[in-house]
Amino acid sequence: MESQQLGRMPYFYGPQGTLVQVEAALEAVNRGSTTIGIRTADYAVLASQLKPTRPLVDPAEKIYQIDSHLGATGAGYIGDVLKLIQELRVSSQKHRLTFDSAVDVKTAAENLSSYLHEYTIYAVRPLGASVILAGSDPTGVQLYQVDPSGTYFKGSGFAIGSGSEESLKVIQSEYKRDKTLEELKELATKAIKSATMDDSQIEFGVVSLEGSKFLKLNSPN
Amino acid sequence: MESQQLGRMPYFYGPQGTLVQVEAALEAVNRGSTTIGIRTADYAVLASQLKPTRPLVDPAEKIYQIDSHLGATGAGYIGDVLKLIQELRVSSQKHRLTFDSAVDVKTAAENLSSYLHEYTIYAVRPLGASVILAGSDPTGVQLYQVDPSGTYFKGSGFAIGSGSEESLKVIQSEYKRDKTLEELKELATKAIKSATMDDSQIEFGVVSLEGSKFLKLNSPN
Amino acid sequence: MESQQLGRMPYFYGPQGTLVQVEAALEAVNRGSTTIGIRTADYAVLASQLKPTRPLVDPAEKIYQIDSHLGATGAGYIGDVLKLIQELRVSSQKHRLTFDSAVDVKTAAENLSSYLHEYTIYAVRPLGASVILAGSDPTGVQLYQVDPSGTYFKGSGFAIGSGSEESLKVIQSEYKRDKTLEELKELATKAIKSATMDDSQIEFGVVSLEGSKFLKLNSPN
Amino acid sequence: MESQQLGRMPYFYGPQGTLVQVEAALEAVNRGSTTIGIRTADYAVLASQLKPTRPLVDPAEKIYQIDSHLGATGAGYIGDVLKLIQELRVSSQKHRLTFDSAVDVKTAAENLSSYLHEYTIYAVRPLGASVILAGSDPTGVQLYQVDPSGTYFKGSGFAIGSGSEESLKVIQSEYKRDKTLEELKELATKAIKSATMDDSQIEFGVVSLEGSKFLKLNSPN
Amino acid sequence: MESQQLGRMPYFYGPQGTLVQVEAALEAVNRGSTTIGIRTADYAVLASQLKPTRPLVDPAEKIYQIDSHLGATGAGYIGDVLKLIQELRVSSQKHRLTFDSAVDVKTAAENLSSYLHEYTIYAVRPLGASVILAGSDPTGVQLYQVDPSGTYFKGSGFAIGSGSEESLKVIQSEYKRDKTLEELKELATKAIKSATMDDSQIEFGVVSLEGSKFLKLNSPN
Amino acid sequence: MESQQLGRMPYFYGPQGTLVQVEAALEAVNRGSTTIGIRTADYAVLASQLKPTRPLVDPAEKIYQIDSHLGATGAGYIGDVLKLIQELRVSSQKHRLTFDSAVDVKTAAENLSSYLHEYTIYAVRPLGASVILAGSDPTGVQLYQVDPSGTYFKGSGFAIGSGSEESLKVIQSEYKRDKTLEELKELATKAIKSATMDDSQIEFGVVSLEGSKFLKLNSPN
Amino acid sequence: MESQQLGRMPYFYGPQGTLVQVEAALEAVNRGSTTIGIRTADYAVLASQLKPTRPLVDPAEKIYQIDSHLGATGAGYIGDVLKLIQELRVSSQKHRLTFDSAVDVKTAAENLSSYLHEYTIYAVRPLGASVILAGSDPTGVQLYQVDPSGTYFKGSGFAIGSGSEESLKVIQSEYKRDKTLEELKELATKAIKSATMDDSQIEFGVVSLEGSKFLKLNSPN
DSSP: OHHHHHHHSOSSBOGGGOBHHHHHHHHHHHTSOOEEEEEOSSEEEEEEEEOOOOTTEEOOOOEEEEETTEEEEEEEOHHHHHHHHHHHHHHHHHHHHHHSSOOOHHHHHHHHHHHHHHHHHSSSOOOOEEEEEEEEETTEEEEEEEOTTSOEEEESEEEESTTHHHHHHHHHHHOOTTOOHHHHHHHHHHHHHHHHOSOOEEEEEEEETTTOOEEEOOOOO | OHHHHHHHSOSSBOGGGOBHHHHHHHHHHHTSOOEEEEEOSSEEEEEEEEOOOOTTEEOOOOEEEEETTEEEEEEEOHHHHHHHHHHHHHHHHHHHHHHSSOOOHHHHHHHHHHHHHHHHHSSSOOOOEEEEEEEEETTEEEEEEEOTTSOEEEESEEEESTTHHHHHHHHHHHOOTTOOHHHHHHHHHHHHHHHHOSOOEEEEEEEETTTOOEEEOOOOO | OHHHHHHHSOSSBOGGGOBHHHHHHHHHHHTSOOEEEEEOSSEEEEEEEEOOOOTTEEOOOOEEEEETTEEEEEEEOHHHHHHHHHHHHHHHHHHHHHHSSOOOHHHHHHHHHHHHHHHHHSSSOOOOEEEEEEEEETTEEEEEEEOTTSOEEEESEEEESTTHHHHHHHHHHHOOTTOOHHHHHHHHHHHHHHHHOSOOEEEEEEEETTTOOEEEOOOOO | OHHHHHHHSOSSBOGGGOBHHHHHHHHHHHTSOOEEEEEOSSEEEEEEEEOOOOTTEEOOOOEEEEETTEEEEEEEOHHHHHHHHHHHHHHHHHHHHHHSSOOOHHHHHHHHHHHHHHHHHSSSOOOOEEEEEEEEETTEEEEEEEOTTSOEEEESEEEESTTHHHHHHHHHHHOOTTOOHHHHHHHHHHHHHHHHOSOOEEEEEEEETTTOOEEEOOOOO | OHHHHHHHSOSSBOGGGOBHHHHHHHHHHHTSOOEEEEEOSSEEEEEEEEOOOOTTEEOOOOEEEEETTEEEEEEEOHHHHHHHHHHHHHHHHHHHHHHSSOOOHHHHHHHHHHHHHHTTTSSSOOOOEEEEEEEEETTEEEEEEEOTTSOEEEESEEEESTTHHHHHHHHHHHOOTTOOHHHHHHHHHHHHHHHHOSOOEEEEEEEETTTOOEEEOOOOO | OHHHHHHHSOSSBOGGGOBHHHHHHHHHHHTSOOEEEEEOSSEEEEEEEEOOOOTTEEOOOOEEEEETTEEEEEEEOHHHHHHHHHHHHHHHHHHHHHHSSOOOHHHHHHHHHHHHHHTTTSSSOOOOEEEEEEEEETTEEEEEEEOTTSOEEEESEEEESTTHHHHHHHHHHHOOTTOOHHHHHHHHHHHHHHHHOSOOEEEEEEEETTTOOEEEOOOOO | OHHHHHHHSOSSBOGGGOBHHHHHHHHHHHTSOOEEEEEOSSEEEEEEEEOOOOTTEEOOOOEEEEETTEEEEEEEOHHHHHHHHHHHHHHHHHHHHHHSSOOOHHHHHHHHHHHHHHHHHSSSOOOOEEEEEEEEETTEEEEEEEOTTSOEEEESEEEESTTHHHHHHHHHHHOOTTOOHHHHHHHHHHHHHHHHOSOOEEEEEEEETTTOOEEEOOOOO
């Protein structure tokens, strides 16, 4: 009887100390568009499946310019992704005003991480979206992933959304540190296609060490 | 037993990460009046079924002037639609005061999206209404749909409310980019009739690239 | 199992997207006094059954003067009706102070609609009362009904409270646009009697295009 | 299954739109002391059973002076009655300060009605007490009853508390408009005794048109 | 099914309009120390059983000096009694500061009553303690009892706590209006012993008309 | 059915008026370290078992200096004990600042009692810790125990935590009013050992009438 | 039946006075990375398993610089660890600003303890992370562990996270007070490997008495 009691009373935590609402938010991420980020020392590419829409509806923007040197993409509830992008843009401008310099990618990821974490503590809804950030700062070209729990990762290859496991396998097996920008885009395309198994269009954003600019590529439509 | 626990504890999120209250709000939208928006490069038409009312009751206004260049329509709980229209009007006037220029259609849609999204995070009720916005701004004639989750879409043909699937089929099969305004209205009429299967009157609003004005057409009654 | 989960978790919304507490508030309205409003181009009449009371108790006032040109009546919980009447009076005076002119009937109805709508969003009680407003303004003699959900209707014939369906049938079958004020009062009386099936006294309020005044008629007791 | 869902979710409203907590508050009133008010054009009498107490305990005061021209009595939870009496006294003094005149009886009743109504909307406890007010103002001698829901009644004969139905029958069958003050007191006594069926002492308060004073009569003990 | 619904939904009120949490608070009082107050025109005595404690633990103070002319005792949760005593002392000092005179006993009881009543309305815990107040003021020697519901009584003999019914029987059968102070103390002792059936020590406080002073008698230990 | 209802609805109070969460907090105290206080006219000793810890972990401090003349110890949740110690230190310093004198032991206990009591009224967690206070003030050497409910006791021998009943038996049977400080420490040691049945180390704090100083003895490790 | 009631009503406390949500938070800690701290008089070493990540993902930082003389590591939810690290850094800087000196290790641990404890009292989520602090201050090289309940320990050897029991056994059996820094690192490595049973990389931080500096060692990747 006791274990039933223990199971019934927790509100935030479920059995074995899992954060029940955060786990559910992650499930929402796993149903989002296939979205990836790949990085070398010189370049980073963000790429996201533009989910096939009905005719006469433009696919939603999936690659977002945050600052001149910084971009982001996300998967999960569109409304939640949009809120996080807005938060990234605001905190990036605040950084410029406060420190008179561009925010470095790690700080941007940490800010977003704190922001998401707050939603896991109080009786509100943890946001159902993960974000991948790519940018160039004095430490080089950087790539981060931030999750609904407020956890963030730094790395050279990330995939989120539906089919992210298949995408990761492709990235991991074909990644090389000396790929050109064009090769990175090809790898990103192949990784997404391996997950979506269809002709979904893909939106790209790229950042280069040289020039330190994040650019959205012309969207296919 | 564990899966029962997981199923019972979530409050905002249901199984598989769905937002339970937002899904319910969408069901309310699906029971609303058949409402559509169609756009070409030169024109956009908003059209909404005036649900047959009792004798001696005027059908409720379904097409709303937001600003001189911007109009909107909606489906779902009437009280919720009215609240969103009021929000659109206020944020449009705020934009004029702050930036000394008319709000562009995308910004209006984004504002409404943020507004709706807030209601999905806290322990309040997500609003049970979707809105279609049409307007003319320096980027041309634009058409957006915004949903209870805060998601928004840009496109050339939208339908919400009951029978929206039937309406969309008609629009998709007959849409041409070079339709005249009169042809757009005819298409809108046909699309709504295919869903309502009756003689419901229809209210129209139109916006033209030339002159950049949104106008409600004379209501039939 | 899933449908049980979905059914159990919603708080504001019930199955199929209904607003559970608002539906319950409407049931309270349906148990109120039979109350009607009829309008022509020249006159509007508000009439409400004075529910038979015990001896030695005066029937409660059912027709309320809001402003010199505007009156209202309501059905549902008396305390809720009184609160709405108070709100109408206050917002009408605010309008005079702000705009230096009498509030038009549509604006008064919209204000009341917003006021009621707020109670449907938060964890408070939606008010259990519907209101019929009649007034004369520069657009002519106008008649509106406002419901607990914040929905409002404009028209020429409304009935709320118990037996409202019977009353509406009478009004719809006998309404003519050229009825005199006396004929309107006769029609209102007949409509209420058809619902109450008894000798309940009726309180009346009238507004005429000429003179733009709303007047409560001498109450029968 | 659906009807179960509908039954379970409401919080303020129960089935058929009843206000569950307010109904419960009324049950508390119905268990209170038998308490009545009777009015003619010239006099009003408030009378309330002093519930038999243990030896050595003074019966609680049941007739309260609100202002020189105004008195009140109540039935239900004593703590709730006391709170309402305090509210009446404060709002009566506020009226004197604001308008430099004594509050009229109707306004006092309306203020109390609004005060009680607030407790029915939010997640607090509706007060379990009804009040009868008697006073003399420029409109004559007036008598009002105010209930937990915020509903108020104007009349010439009221009874609340346990046995109120029996008391009302006596008042209704023997009331005459030309009764003297002494006859009113006799009628009040008879009405209360018919309900209590015992020798409970009774406390009285009277107001006369002449002189416009409310006076508590000497309490029997 | 309906009655189940009605039973399940109330929060503050239980079936038949009882205040569920307040009833529970009264049960806590009924398990407290046997505590009594007796009054004649010239004297009042407060007496409370000092519950047998473990060796080496002093019995808790049960008679509290509130002001020079006013004392109190209580039964129920000790923490709650202490909070009420603190409230009495503070409100008594406030009265001196505001009116430049000692608080009369009735006003002290009314203040405490309002204080306790607030805890019955909101989602907090009604305090589980009753208090007996004795004091001397211009109206003579006065004795009041105040309960968790905010109800207060005036009288010449009160008993609260466990065995209060037995104590009351003794007081009622032996009380005489002309008892001397010593006789009152003897009666108080006998009344408490009849309830406790043991050798519990008793703490006393007395107030006399002459001199208008409340004094704690030397505690037995 | 009724009794089920009564059992289900209470939130703060359980059946028979028990404070459910406070009872649970007391259970937490009963699982804490064996902790005692003993007092004569000249000395007081606080002693607390240092629960056997893992190797390489210092036992937690159990005797706390509050002020130069005042010390405390506690049993229950360590985090809760620490919070109470912090509260005692702050309120002791506040007393010095406000009254320019050291707080007397009774006032310190009363302050802590009020602080703990607040946590029993609102929808927060009652703290799971009891505290024993020892100090020297103008009234002599004093010893108090304060419990989660806000109840406090004054005395010459207290024991809290696991095995407190065994400890108390030892103290009660061997206590003498003329014990020397060294004998008090021996008694304290014997009392704790009788409960812990092991070689747990013990931390001591002592206060003497002469000099009015509270001193922690050198901790054994 | 009664015991069921008692079991159902508690919210914060479960049966036997356990803090249900805090227990769940501890389970989250127990699933974290194996993380240890070892101290001698001259050195302290923090070491934490870098959980094997996917290829192309950098392992998350596990050793955090708090101040020049102070470092920390943690196990549990990464987002919660990050929040605690941020709190440590802020409170350390506050201490410098307020007292113009570096925070001592005990004060840093106490601050963190209070911070964590607050989350156990209110209706929020206790944080699911434990922290080990190492630093050098005027009292020497110090090592503390702080848990979700707000409990903190001082010692020479701690292990948290998954496999912490195995790690502790290794530390306890091989610890010597005169180990060199290099030997401490070897012991830390052996302790972690005994728990992880794999080739997980390990991140180190060290603090020395001489120089009073905390340094993160070069991370292996």
